[in-house]
Amino acid sequence: MKTPKHPTLIRRFLQARQKQLQAKSPVLAASLVTIRRACGNPNCRCARGQKHLGHYLTWKVKAKTHTAYVPVDLVPQVKQWTQEHRRLKQLVHQITQLSLALIQTHVTAKRRQRGRS
Ligand SMILES: [Zn+2]
Numbered sequence: 001m002k003t004p005k006h007p008t009l010i011r012r013f014l015q016a017r018q019k020q021l022q023a024k025s026p027v028l029a030a031s032l033v034t035i036r037r038a039c040g041n042p043n044c045r046c047a048r049g050q051k052h053l054g055h056y057l058t059w060k061v062k063a064k065t066h067t068a069y070v071p072v073d074l075v076p077q078v079k080q081w082t083q084e085h086r087r088l089k090q091l092v093h094q095i096t097q098l099s100l101a102l103i104q105t106h107v108t109a110k111r112r113q114r115g116r117s
Pocket of ligand 1: 041
């Protein structure tokens, strides 16, 4: 997204994004990953190298990584929820840029007015 310079255009860009800022599903601020793991049973095939493939969510809290197991039938839904988070995060980032641009054009306009008087 290229940030417009004119305040009217900035406001129009802002309004369009504000409308999109609504969650269409649950939102998950986590990464969906596939991990190969051994279950710990010494008689299982995984003990001989054929590890189990599992889906997990990972997320960080204060630099510490947390993990949660995701049942295979929930993977498509969970994937969508993480994508929804990515979409909203992107929107918040763009809205921040536009809001800052709005403040900056205000400052510039005031400076211009002061220069004239
Ligand atoms: Zn196993």
